[in-house]
Amino acid sequence: MKKNLLLNTEKIDSIIKRLACEIIENNISLEKTCLIGIKSRGDLIAKRICEKIFEINGYEIEFGHIDVTFYRDDFLSNLGSHKIGPSRVNVDISKYNVILVDDVLFTGRTIKAALDEIFSFGRPLSVQLAVLVDRGNRQLPIKANYIGKNIPSSKTDQVHVYVKNYDGKDEVCIVECEK
Amino acid sequence: MKSKHLIGLETTPKDDISEFIDTGFLFREILERPIKRVPSLTGKNIVNLFFENSTRTKISFELAEKRLSADITNFSSSSSSVKKGESLKDTIQNIHAMKIDCVVMRHPVPGSAIQLTNYVDSVIVNAGDGTHEHPTQALLDMMSLKEHFGNIKGLKIGIVGDILHSRVALSNIFGLVKLGAKVKVCGPPHLIQKGIEELNVGVEYNVDNLIEWADAINILRIQRERMGVGIIPSVREYRRFFGITTERMKNHKKEIVVMHPGPINRGVEIDSSIADSNQAIILNQVLNGVAVRMSVLYLLLGNNDLK
Numbered sequence: 126m127k128k129n130l131l132l133n134t135e136k137i138d139s140i141i142k143r144l145a146c147e148i149i150e151n152n153i154s155l156e157k158t159c160l161i162g163i164k165s166r167g168d169l170i171a172k173r174i175c176e177k178i179f180e181i182n183g184y185e186i187e188f189g190h191i192d193v194t195f196y197r198d199d200f201l202s203n204l205g206s207h208k209i210g211p212s213r214v215n216v217d218i219s220k221y222n223v224i225l226v227d228d229v230l231f232t233g234r235t236i237k238a239a240l241d242e243i244f245s246f247g248r249p250l251s252v253q254l255a256v257l258v259d260r261g262n263r264q265l266p267i268k269a270n271y272i273g274k275n276i277p278s279s280k281t282d283q284v285h286v287y288v289k290n291y292d293g294k295d296e297v298c299i300v301e302c303e304k
Numbered sequence: 305m306k307s308k309h310l311i312g313l314e315t316t317p318k319d320d321i322s323e324f325i326d327t328g329f330l331f332r333e334i335l336e337r338p339i340k341r342v343p344s345l346t347g348k349n350i351v352n353l354f355f356e357n358s359t360r361t362k363i364s365f366e367l368a369e370k371r372l373s374a375d376i377t378n379f380s381s382s383s384s385s386v387k388k389g390e391s392l393k394d395t396i397q398n399i400h401a402m403k404i405d406c407v408v409m410r411h412p413v414p415g416s417a418i419q420l421t422n423y424v425d426s427v428i429v430n431a432g433d434g435t436h437e438h439p440t441q442a443l444l445d446m447m448s449l450k451e452h453f454g455n456i457k458g459l460k461i462g463i464v465g466d467i468l469h470s471r472v473a474l475s476n477i478f479g480l481v482k483l484g485a486k487v488k489v490c491g492p493p494h495l496i497q498k499g500i501e502e503l504n505v506g507v508e509y510n511v512d513n514l515i516e517w518a519d520a521i522n523i524l525r526i527q528r529e530r531m532g533v534g535i536i537p538s539v540r541e542y543r544r545f546f547g548i549t550t551e552r553m554k555n556h557k558k559e560i561v562v563m564h565p566g567p568i569n570r571g572v573e574i575d576s577s578i579a580d581s582n583q584a585i586i587l588n589q590v591l592n593g594v595a596v597r598m599s600v601l602y603l604l605l606g607n608n609d610l611k
Contacts, residue, residue: 195342195343211329212330244339
């Protein structure tokens with residue numbers, strides 16, 4: 126097993142700032158935009174992007190989070206893998222452009238589950254996707270609109286994302302596992 | 305999750321009971337959405353076997369199953385081969401041969417649910433077996449208490465009515481005691497089992513004392529079919545001694561939470577003014593019933609720890 130540090134606190138900070146800028150640039154009416162983080166960690170990243178947007182142009186963007194466990198296609202093999210958390214979407218989603226936020230984009234199955242779940246709250250004006258890390262190896266035709274960093278990886282590698290207010294540190298690293 | 309089936313709360317570990325309740329709150333949130341459906345149990349087959357009449361339990365289970373996207377089949381004994389003399393074992397083995405994943409059963413004979421586990425490997429959920437247990441009712445009662453008070457540990461809960469014949473009372477006692485609540489039962493002396501204190505519950509024969517003691521009371525239905533057959537002399541007498549009446553509640557300064565598993569006999573065990581007041585959480589119990597049954601089916605049908 127070989128562990129490589131890919132992103133540290135400063136790099137993650139600057140990535141979040143860039144993502145915030147890109148979101149502002151692409152969404153002219155921020156009052157019709159809301160960020161929805163995918164648990165766990167996607168919600169924390171979404172919250173930080175919200176704070177950054179507030180810092181940059183003083184607008185408090187709507188924010189929510191979802192836990193997609195009930196919508197996963199692999200729920201039978203994944204049940205019990207983590208404690209399921211509550212979902213919270215406080216806005217009438219049919220009046221908003223939704224930006225889903227997740228930490229790592231990998232097979233695309235989490236995003237498919239998130240799309241299914243988002244539509245149970247109503248029909249959003251549009252849905253975009255922002256991720257901190259895109260590690261490739263997609264199994265579904267899904268593409269992110271905002272990418273923090275592209276990390277080419279093999280299927281057997283593990284990409285770990287740590288977020289300050291959850292894990293106590295900001296860090297992204299890749300662990301190469303023997304095949 | 306250690307449980308494979310949900311037969312009764314007596315045999316369900318404390319941690320599993322807590323998990324059923326806590327996951328229930330997640331489903332409760334889903335029930336508030338415009339589209340109240342998740343695809344979790346897509347492709348799973350559930351059979352509802354009801355050998356006894358039921359309105360809300362049956363509807364509640366059906367809704368829970370549909371909202372988890374399971375495929376369901378309903379069976380009621382009145383229109384089946386049971387009328388032709390088929391035994392429970394044969395009925396269930398035949399149904400099981402059609403490849404089902406879960407059986408939800410209500411049956412008038414105590415112990416029929418556990419019996420079922422000997423015949424088939426599907427997940428068995430007890431929806432009431434005679435005077436034995438009705439675990440999902442107790443889970444929804446506890447979920448409603450947790451919703452209202454935030455915690456169950458240390459709560460003082462009174463159960464009023466015909467304790468002897470009540471599966472709701474028994475399941476509530478097992479569940480509440482396991483989660484650390486204090487429980488007292490109250491009713492006519494001949495309708496309370498001898499030795500019930502061994503289950504760590506208190507016995508109170510005066511309902512006014514119970515109201516003064518309790519944080520919440522669960523009022524059981526007085527089964528009218530038992531009236532006048534030597535068990536309860538008359539409706540008026542029962543109402544006078546054990547009914548939760550408007551006058552009685554006025555005499556007590558405190559406001560306690562009132563629960564009822566339904567169906568309500570208005571003017572017998574509870575007055576309309578109390579059942580419809582803000583201190584009653586009866587309709588909340590019904591909504592939580594769907595949520596907690598979704599939680600039970602979801603957790604049992606996806607239980608990986610056992611495979």
